Amino acid sequence: MTLAEFFSCSLLAYGAPFVMFSITVANDPVRIIIMIAAAFGWLLSFLLSSVVWYAVVPLRSYLAFGMTFAIIFQELFRYGMYRLLKKTEAGLKEISENHDIGANKLEMAYVSGLGFGTMSGAFALVNVLADSIGPGTLGLQSGSEYFFVTSAAMTLCMILLNTFWSVIFFSGCDEKNYFKVSWVLVSHFFVSGISLLNRKQIYASTIIPSYVVLIITAMIAFKSAGGTVQSFIQTFQRRAT
Known part of the structure; x- marks a missing residue:
């Protein structure tokens, strides 16, 4: 039973990001490099916040304190990745097998965000998955039986949010659109803040608002990347046929 729980939670959290990586990143070495660089940037932000x-010392016991600085450093490194990719854009085109890599400026933002989210998701869930294997599981004597699946669902949410946040953030910086940048910052603080409710095991109060924010963020990212309702319908129709 514990092994089934391990695989189900793993697939819930990492299944969609793995498919995204396989289809959109794995076929281009430069995209892989960008993704790894972004993941390393997230690691550095985590190190600095730590x-x-x-x-x-006096504030170590307050999760909100550590969370606040973690978000600040993550967003600073997201901006750092934006500046780095802007400066190296011409060179990346030269060494890439796909010379259209810079045709859509937000393509690199997407890859960078996926790297950010993947590393964030790895740190968020790996230890939890290790505990889920056994010898026992939560929910019998103490804790909630929904702990593992909730953790996996929130990990997926944060991976996708980081991907979409980077698209919106890069677009906002290019256009000097402060609403987009503000949305990234405010929604990041909001989703991370309500995750503190998980200590009280009121998981619905965390998951539902987080996925509402995810849907809104996905829509903003889609529009920022040049998507329209008509193009979405046409793409869906082509894939259906």
Whole structure:
């Protein structure tokens, strides 16, 4: 039973991102490099937020304190990735087998966001998945039986959000559209903030608002990338036939 729980939660959290990587990233070495660089950037932001958390001893016991600095550093490194990719865009075109890699400027934003989200998801769930294998599981004597599936669902949500956030953030920086940048910052703080409710095991209060934000963010990212309702319908019809 614990092994089934491990695989089901793993597929729930990482199934969609793995498909996205396989279809859109794995066929181009430059995209893989960008994704790895973004993942490393997220690691550096996590390291810096950990240093701040460790240095401020009186506030170590407050999760909100560590979460706040983690978000700030993540968004600073997201901006850093934007600046880095802007400066190296011409060089990336030269070495890429796909010379149209810069035709859609938000293509690299998507790859960067997927790298951010994948590393974030790995840190969020790997230890939980290790515990889910056994020898026992939560929900019998203490804890909620929905802990593992909730953790997997929230991990998927954060991976996708990071992907869409990067598209919106890069678009906002290009257009100097401060609404888009503000949406990324505010929604990141909101989703991360309500995740603190998981300590009280009121998971519905976390998952439902988070996925509402995910849907809205996906729509903004789709529009930022040049998508329209008509193009979406046409794409859906082509795939259906």
